[in-house]
Amino acid sequence: MFNTSPRLASRRIFLGSLACSAGLLSTSSWAQSPRANAASPSVLQIVDMSDSQIDVSKDFLVGARAAWQDLNSRGGVRGKAIKHVVLEVDGSAPSLRSAVDALKAMPECLAVVGSTGHRAATQLATLLQREVAEVAHVAPWLHSQPPEGQDTTFGIFATRQEQISHAVKSLSIMGVTEVGAVFASAAERTSYQADLEQAAASLKLKLRTYVPSNGLQALANELRPDSPRILIFLGGTPELLQFSQGIEKQAAQRYIVAMSDVNLQVLQQLGVSRFTPVIATQAVPPVNGNQPIVRNYRETLNRLYDEPPTPQSLAGYLSARYAQEVLGNLDGALNRANTLQAFARRLPVDLGGFRINPDPRRITPAFVTQSMVAADGRLVG
Template identity: 35%
Template sequence: MTQLLDMSADQQQLSRDYATGIRLAFAELGANGMPVPQLSTIETDGSTAAARQALQALRADARQVALVGTVGEALSLASLAETAQLQMEIAHVAPWLADPRMDADPRLFALFASREAQIRYVLRTLSVAGVNELGVVYPAGRNAQALQAGMGAVAGRLGLRTRDFVLQAGRNLAPQAAALPPDAPYFLLFMGGAIELALFTQGLARGAGRHYLLCLSDVDTNTFVQLSPGKSVPVIFTDVVPNPLTSKLAVVRAYREALQRLFDEAPSTVSLAGYLAGRYAATVIAAAGPAPTRARVLAEFQRRRPLDLDGWRLEFDEHGRASRFVSQTLLNTRGEFVG
């Protein structure tokens, strides 16, 4: 199996954490004597051209039977589009992909809750405030190009008005945040990672207006709080996996123990998601039998059988997602996390 990684500056931490979880799952299963596929990784700059180049090389290598855990989202979207263009019948297993536009693709096996599900969850919490407009902040033009169409479709289904703010990549985001227009919506949905978010909150804290930030599962709170975020800016973070520090699910306990034993790293939501993705991928690959072909592996994934990973249930719904789990954490104006 091959994992494509976006190692550009704004996606590097996300890619590293998700890849860590997948490698952890394979290492743990292998140490317990279970068969696991050989994992290759290809680092890219996240561009469509880089995805095309990587996939052209993979197309001729019959040993590579599936793509697993492509990350981040723009690279995942590009890889799906490029394999269709190249007429590659290969499984895309558990990419980091909240955009639901491609959920009906028969080669895609998306494990975690979509962006729409995450936004719906947050809006239920905010419904008492009568939220009907969101400002959507893209930290770079590249983010906007990849994600605007999907976000616009989600907003339309939810009956939300949106106002886009596309920031300039390569410039400090803090002064751009401080310079948001006075009539910017009170609720802002930030479509970037932890580093960009920290800089953005620093600027918001200095600006004249007051805003409430919503962030989806791209942001790991452990990383975010280490980056001196702006004070007094309330932030809601959504997660698509249980709390990696406190959950009592057997699979999360196994993740924590294996992470400490094999990698000596701190738990995070993103690496836990990667661990669950790796466990799922290895289980289905094993069911495909010895010396599986690309076609046999794709057919096995397309059975979309329900799977229980030590208490974590995966069952594909009619929209093509295997999990609908969403939770949230609030960072309040006093800098305290509230579950």
């Protein structure tokens, strides 16, 4: 186990206690009689609240809840409120199996929307395709294209390969000729090394690879003076915090480029190395942006929740808004079969400046931006 900051540990204990007190199954706060509940169309969101995923999942869920509550306050879809059902899992195979079994007992469920984090969403894509193929799996927090034959998952966010390509390309434009690749664990290396090597080779960048054997802080301490100044980090927020604590002990300034699972707001609160700016490649627009959808997100979040805007909660909001857009335009009755058929058309959608092309053969690039926690702690972008 890595050494986690006491403040981060406390935050996780608090968030975990909230999850446990809420129970594994929860719904939106608007009340209905049992008879109305039985007939109400619903969507199911499955969220991984394990220690390694809660920083992403908690924020993603807040954004999704805000979007569904806002929709229902405006009359729902065709005058029907959409019940937002949340199943919290711990990322294990048995918990995911229980979630799929629960879905099988929900004939009123139109789609599974916004499953998160990445590993749980990946496993769910396979389980749902195999066992509940008549249900659309919509806008999961998924960093890879579903394998060939998985045609009921409709992703909207940039894949890890697209994020890596964007990050590496931005570095090559800056004149960088060598970068380091820091993998939080052997699992990340197995998952993403090929994508990273391909992106670096296409831009003629030299790549040095680092994998911890005695922890990420020790790995940071072992960096030599001639190690690359720019390091691409593949891992989550707690792993990056640990790595940055090791970087703190080195006088040489380095830049860390992380991916979209890193929560910059948490890093900003906890403090990262004063020598090491952290840049996060995001699959959503900047949360302080001026796009209509981002302004709507900030207004809705401010009205319904006492939570600061984050890229992860914006992603949850966008996942729900995409589902709502398709549901609002489907042909025929509001049921599971017609819902799947509507998503299967894979039509491009513009959500107020956030353009979505859910076709896996898409020729238009996915949405990718970057934000940074500067060495003085300011959040930029």
